[in-house]
Every structure is written in C-alpha cells, then in structure tokens.
Ligand SMILES: *[C@@H]1O[C@H](CO)[C@@H](O)[C@H](O)[C@H]1NC(C)=O
C-alpha cells in the first residue's frame with residue numbers, strides 16, 4: 001500500500017507541480033526558496049544554469065540527469081608517493097596548491113572534466129527540487145553565491161565531479177554570508193574535493209536527511225573512503241546537522257570551524273557508519289553541541305584536535321534545558337568505534353536559541369530512522385511512515401551523561417546582531433500553499449490560505465494543497 005501511494009505521488013509530480021516537502025528548521029529556518037512561484041522544469045544544462053543564476057524566486061524541478069561531463073581539459077599538478085593516484089587508488093592534485101613537500105611528485109599533465117572545477121552559480125530565492133529520485137547533477141556542483149539567501153535544495157543527487165582529482169570540484173559550496181539555506185534529502189558521492197563546503201564569511205544553514213556516500217576507488221587516503229566530506233570554516237558559521245547518513249567517508253565528516261574563528265554547530269541524530277577515518281574535527285572558537293548521534297564502526301568519532309576544544313560538547317547533560325527544554329541527548333558509540341571526545345564548557349548551549357529540531361530521537365532509534373529516510377529516494381518517507389515503527393536497538397550508550405557543569409563566561413557572538421529568533425513555530429494565521437497544516441505534534445496553523453485546503457495525508461502530516469487542482473481531487477481518493 002505504501003509503495004503504491006508513493007508511486008502515485010511520484011508519477012503525478014512529474015506532470016504537475018512538485019513542492020518542497022516539510023518546512024525548514026534549525027539554523028536554516030525561514031527558507032521558503034521559490035515559494036509559490038510556478039514550477040519550471042529545465043531540459044538542457046544551459047536552461048538549468050540560467051534559471052539558477054539570478055535572484056528571481058523560482059521553483060526548479062530536476063526530473064532527469066543533467067550531465068556536464070565529457071569535455072576534458074588538462075593541467076599540471078602532482079601525485080602523492082605514499083598514496084598514489086597511479087598505483088594505490090589515491091587522488092591527483094590539480095594545480096600547485098597541494099604540491100609542496102617531499103611526498104609529492106610533479107605530474108605535467110592531468111586530464112580532468114572541464115566542467116568540474118566551476119560549479120553552477122545559484123542566486124537567492126530558489127527551490128531546487130529533485131523529482132522522484134531522478135534529479136541528478138553529474139559532473140558539476142552548485143555554488144550558492146555570496147550573500148545569496150533563501151535557497152532550498154531537496155532531493156537532488158550530486159555525483160561524478162572529477163572524483164580522481166583533488167581540486168577537481170566541490171559538490172555544493174556556499175560562498176558566504178548566506179542565510180535561510182536548507183539542504184535536505186540529497187545524495188553526495190564521487191566528488192574530487194568537498195561534498196559541502198562553506199567558506200570565508202560564514203552562513204546559516206541546515207543540512208538534514210542527506211546521504212554522504214564516500215565509496216570510491218580514488219581516495220586521498222587510499223582506503224576506499226572519500227576524505228573530503230564537509231567543511232564549515234567561515235566566520236560565525238551557524239549550522240544544524242540533523243539525521244544525515246555518513247558512510248564510507250574517512251575525514252572531515254564534518255570539519256567544524258578553524259582556530260580563532262567563532263562559529264556554532266548543532267549536530268543531532270546523525271548516523272555515522274563504516275568509516276575508516278574520522279567524523280568530527282573541531283577547532284578552537286567553534287561552539288559545537290553534538291547530541292543523539294549514533295556511531296557504528298567509525299575509527300575516530302572525533303579527532304585528537306577536537307578533544308582539545310573545550311566547547312566541543314558531546315556530553316552536555318542538563319545544559320540543553322535552557323535552550324531546548326530537555327536534557328542534551330546522549331550519543332551512542334558502538335564497540336567497533338573509537339572514542340567520542342567531550343569538552344566541558346557548556347555555557348554556549350543556553351545561547352543557542354530556538355534552533356532545536358522538530359523530531360528529536362533517542363540515539364538508539366537513530367540508525368533505523370536514518371536508514372529509512374535518507375536521500376532523494378526516501379523523500380517523503382518520514383511523513384508517510386508511522387513514527388512508532390520500532391527502531392532496531394543499537395548498543396546502549398556506555399558513558400552516562402555528566403551533570404551540567406558550572407557556568408562559564410557568556411559567549412558573545414562576534415557579529416553585531418544576534419540571529420533573529422528562528423521561527424520554529426509556524427506563524428499564526430493561515431498556512432501557505434504546500435506548507436504543513438496538521439499532524440500529530442504539529443503546533444502551527446491548521447487552516448490554509450485560499451485557494452488551498454488542508455488535506456490529511458496521515459496521522460502525522462497534513463499539507464495545504466490547491467483545492468481546485470486535479471492533484472487535490474486525486475489525493476482525496478487516496479487519503
Ligand atoms: C529575492 O532575493 C533578494 C536578495 O536576497 C531579496 O532582496 C528579495 O526580496 C527576494 N525576492 C523575493 C520576491 O522574495
């Protein structure tokens with residue numbers, strides 16, 4: 001029954017409007033993307049590029065693979081003696097940025113796909129939506145332009161961006177000063193450099209329900225696991241990472257901040273599995289709350305450097321109460337994983353504001369939940385599945401959460417204005433077309449702006465649907 005239902009919705013969506021599923025939350029709250037703009041479905045790479053680039057509100061549906069590969073270029077660079085792209089399954093390094101040191105051998109000509117290094121520029125006010133798991137960007141990523149805001153990327157697969165070449169391209173980069181960014185239910189694989197990277201000025205964003213699939217034959221550390229996963233190193237970064245699936249990656253999953261730079265991270269309910277390398281890497285100045293995550297077969301849940309950062313907190317105890325009205329969640333680390341460090345400077349947590357996530361899970365439920373919901377193919381699954389599905393129990397946490405520590409000096413964010421309180425609760429009044437309008441535990445408006453009406457999908461999710469559309473009438477027969 002559930003399969004038929006999804007198949008029906010998918011089939012319909014390709015011929016009619018597809019909307020953002022769910023509502024942005026956490027540090028990316030407030031993102032509405034293209035809002036209620038009429039959906040457009042580009043058919044060529046050029047059309048897609050032109051629709052993305054300006055600040056006009058647009059809902060852009062990706063219904064196929066946009067393949068940018070095929071045109072090659074060559075450039076000088078280097079190879080690593082101890083992890084060679086030629087003989088050990090390593091990566092080449094394009095250009096001379098990484099070519100210092102006795103371990104590097106010059107290579108006069110490296111062939112790469114010309115499209116990889118320059119991602120598609122993305123302006124403000126965009127919903128970029130993969131439809132039915134079919135929206136694929138192959139060979140080129142997306143670059144959210146400096147100070148662009150209000151961008152939703154949902155259900156899109158990023159792949160094959162010069163995976164054999166460091167500096168061959170990033171999948172998704174944020175140029176900085178970006179706010180209201182929601183990156184949800186996407187898949188990242190086979191990329192030369194970072195799957196997601198935010199640089200320079202810092203951004204406010206939520207990464208949720210994404211798959212970071214590091215399986216590769218060309219790894220910078222020659223172990224079959226992609227090293228360059230996520231890096232947020234700008235000033236005053238504010239990121240929520242919720243319910244993402246990290247697997248077969250070996251580094252920077254994620255890298256939080258850089259020494260001396262102030263930033264905030266909330267990583268909750270993520271699932272880390274089969275990693276020959278490290279998950280969290282953190283730097284002094286980053287304020288990181290790491291809670292309710294599950295680690296299975298992860299060599300290093302946190303780096304030695306993260307262990308030196310007092311504000312890298314994975315055992316927050318009661319310090320979450322002031323911000324979230326609940327204790328911090330315990331993380332779950334299985335016997336096949338290394339140690340997850342925790343600093344004791346929890347004072348920053350009370351300043352996090354209303355960024356908690358809508359569906360807070362005990363770590364014992366994270367593996368099953370994430371595995372049933374990650375990536376483009378599971379988009380909509382959470383809304384349709386019963387949340388009471390028993391989670392497969394994973395190993396109970398062995399470290400009890402510690403009591404709240406004594407308060408430390410207040411952390412003063414280095415920007416002029418603290419971020420406006422994030423609207424976790426939807427505003428009063430009628431909900432907009434395609435917004436949630438009901439469901440167990442939902443506290444927002446239950447009426448919809450005309451002509452939409454609130455349609456119950458199941459006990460946990462109701463949505464504002466255009467009452468005069470064929471879609472609504474068809475849905476009426478199903479729900
Ligand atoms: C689109 O984005 C720009 C730049 O962020 C913003 O100023 C503008 O108000 C937005 N337009 C609409 C219609 O939302």
Ligand SMILES: *[C@@H]1O[C@H](CO)[C@@H](O)[C@H](O)[C@H]1NC(C)=O
Pocket residue numbers: 215224247248274275276
């Ligand atoms: C992912 O990692 C696990 C553990 O190292 C390994 O057994 C598995 O084969 C890897 N997956 C792929 C597709 O390589």
Ligand SMILES: *[C@@H]1O[C@H](CO)[C@@H](O)[C@H](O)[C@H]1NC(C)=O
Pocket residue numbers: 036433451466467468469470
């Ligand atoms: C609602 O559906 C009608 C009929 O299909 C259409 O004319 C109208 O533009 C739609 N309104 C919105 C907001 O999508």
